[in-house]
Amino acid sequence: xxxxxxxxxxxxxxxxxxxxxxxxxxxxxxxxxxxxxxxxxxxxxxxxxxxxxxxxxxxxxxxxxxxxxxxxxxxxxxxxxxxxxxxxxxxxxxxxxxxxxxxxxxxxxxxxxxxxxxxxxxxxxxxxxxxxxxxxxxxxxxxxxxxxxxxxxxxxxxxxxxxxxxxxxxxxxxxxxxxxxxxxxxxxxxxxxxxxxxxxxxxxxxxxxxxxxxxxxxxxxxxxxxxxxxxxxxxxxxxxxxxxxxxxxxxxxxxxxxxxxxxxxxxxxxxxxxxxxxxxxxxxxxxxxxxxxxxxxxxxxxxxxxxxxxxxxxxxxxxxxxxxxxxxxxxxxxxxxxxxxxxxxxxxxx
Numbered sequence: 001x002x003x004x005x006x007x008x009x010x011x012x013x014x015x016x017x018x019x020x021x022x023x024x025x026x027x028x029x030x031x032x033x034x035x036x037x038x039x040x041x042x043x044x045x046x047x048x049x050x051x052x053x054x055x056x057x058x059x060x061x062x063x064x065x066x067x068x069x070x071x072x073x074x075x076x077x078x079x080x081x082x083x084x085x086x087x088x089x090x091x092x093x094x095x096x097x098x099x100x101x102x103x104x105x106x107x108x109x110x111x112x113x114x115x116x117x118x119x120x121x122x123x124x125x126x127x128x129x130x131x132x133x134x135x136x137x138x139x140x141x142x143x144x145x146x147x148x149x150x151x152x153x154x155x156x157x158x159x160x161x162x163x164x165x166x167x168x169x170x171x172x173x174x175x176x177x178x179x180x181x182x183x184x185x186x187x188x189x190x191x192x193x194x195x196x197x198x199x200x201x202x203x204x205x206x207x208x209x210x211x212x213x214x215x216x217x218x219x220x221x222x223x224x225x226x227x228x229x230x231x232x233x234x235x236x237x238x239x240x241x242x243x244x245x246x247x248x249x250x251x252x253x254x255x256x257x258x259x260x261x262x263x264x265x266x267x268x269x270x271x272x273x274x275x276x277x278x279x280x281x282x283x284x285x286x287x288x289x290x291x292x293x294x295x296x297x298x299x300x301x302x303x304x305x306x307x308x309x310x311x312x313x314x315x316x317x318x319x320x321x322x323x324x325x326x327x328x329x330x331x332x333x334x335x336x337x338x339x340x341x342x343x344x345x346x347x348x349x350x
Contacts (some may be wrong), residue, residue, distance in 0.1 A: 024094035046111045055080065055262050062178045105325040110186035112166055120279045121153075122146045156193060161204060163188050168233075175231035176223050178216055187349055193246050202242055205233045210243040214252055222257050259284050259293060262302035262326075270317060280309035290343060296336070303328045304336030311337075 053062055058074075060075030069084040093099040109116045122145055132265040134142065148313045154160045166187055190209040193199060199207055199256045216223045229236045249252060260281055267277040283305045287293050293301055301325035310317045319330045 012025050014102065021341060030325075051147075097115065102204060111191065112170060113183050122149050154333055161199070162191065162194060165204050165208045168205055169212055170208060171282055172212045172228070172231055174217070176212070176227065178212075178221060178223075179219070182215050182219045182221060185218060186211045188319055189246070189250065189252070194225075194252055196249065198246060200250055202245075203234065203238075206238050207240040207246065209239055213243055213252060214247060217254050217257060218252070220261055222261050224262075226299075230327075251271055257298040259298040259305065261302040263306065264321075266306055266326055270306065270310075270321060272306060272317065273313065273316060275313045276306065276309040276315050278309075279312045280305035283308055283343070286343045287340055292339070292343065297328075297332070299326055299339075300328050300332045300336055302326065304333050308337040308340050 002277055004114065033067050050088065055062060055073035055076060055078055057078050058073065058076045060073045062071055062080060063074050064071045064084070066084075070079050071081040071084065072079045077311045091100075093101045093102055103298055122142065124146075126142065154349065155162055155316060159321065169186050169190065187209075190208055193211070209228060213223065213225070213228050216228075222248060225236060225239065229239060232239060234242075246252070263280055263284075267280070279300075284293070287301070287305075306326075307317065307319060307322045319333050322328075322333055323330045
């Protein structure tokens with residue numbers, strides 16, 4: 001057995017170290033190369049996407065016309081693409097009856113139904129597929145089937161709770177004249193309250209009314225507490241407590257009510273001109289900028305501003321008429337409109 005001296009061991013170890021170092025260096029270079037390639041690919045994709053959004057001629061913004069299937073530049077009018085795919089229906093209908101007959105899909109999903117409109121329902125018409133009237137025995141059978149179908153649509157207490165609440169929300173929205181988008185918001189708010197178990201100890205009508213009041217304020221179409229209270233089935237104090245509770249627990253982002261949000265509706269009900277509404281806007285803007293609106297009822301300020309605006313443009317209206325439409329006392333209108341006019345330079349209250 002031939003002995004190996006120390007110098008040979010050192011040479012072998014140095015060669016091994018150099019080999020490992022070379023492998024590590026090669027590996028790190030490969031990783032850097034892959035990273036650089038991926039970054040360049042990402043940059044290339046971003047540049048391509050930006051080019052697609054800009055006009056190749058002038059660099060302007062591109063806009064898609066779905067009706068004609070064209071993509072054109074809004075600055076120079078260059079048509080970049082004129083062969084877009086039409087993803088709409090292949091048939092044409094001119095009336096609602098034709099549209100319903102040709103359509104092969106159901107209604108869109110909605111938060112205003114406890115099952116979001118995805119379940120089926122047996123129709124109330126006592127006719128068969130050919131339009132013939134059913135016999136007496138068949139009518140009784142269909143009525144029993146409708147009853148069981150209605151029972152199976154709500155299988156647990158939460159679904160029954162949600163069904164009753166959404167029905168109440170729909171009634172309140174119709175009474176208050178709020179748009180459909182606000183109804184959807186109120187439905188989502190009630191669903192969140194139900195999922196987070198906020199209903200024990202509170203009535204279904206109370207939480208539903210509070211959800212409607214919150215949704216109206218979130219949508220920029222607020223209704224006063226008195227207006228909501230008039231059409232609700234609960235008391236004012238319960239409405240206020242429930243509203244504060246769900247707003248706090250659900251972290252609803254609701255800004256303080258703006259008096260100007262009430263002006264269009266009140267001005268329309270009072271049949272005032274656009275000039276009177278514009279002057280009311282100016283009065284409120286001046287008062288808010290000077291901090292006068294802090295701590296005041298937004299409904300009272302809106303009513304007083306409309307009355308003052310009507311006086312400034314010589315339109316005839318009475319405090320009793322404004323009080324009746326805005327559901328605010330005449331004393332409040334009388335005090336507020338004088339204070340609003342004092343902010344106007346050179347205007348003295350009559």
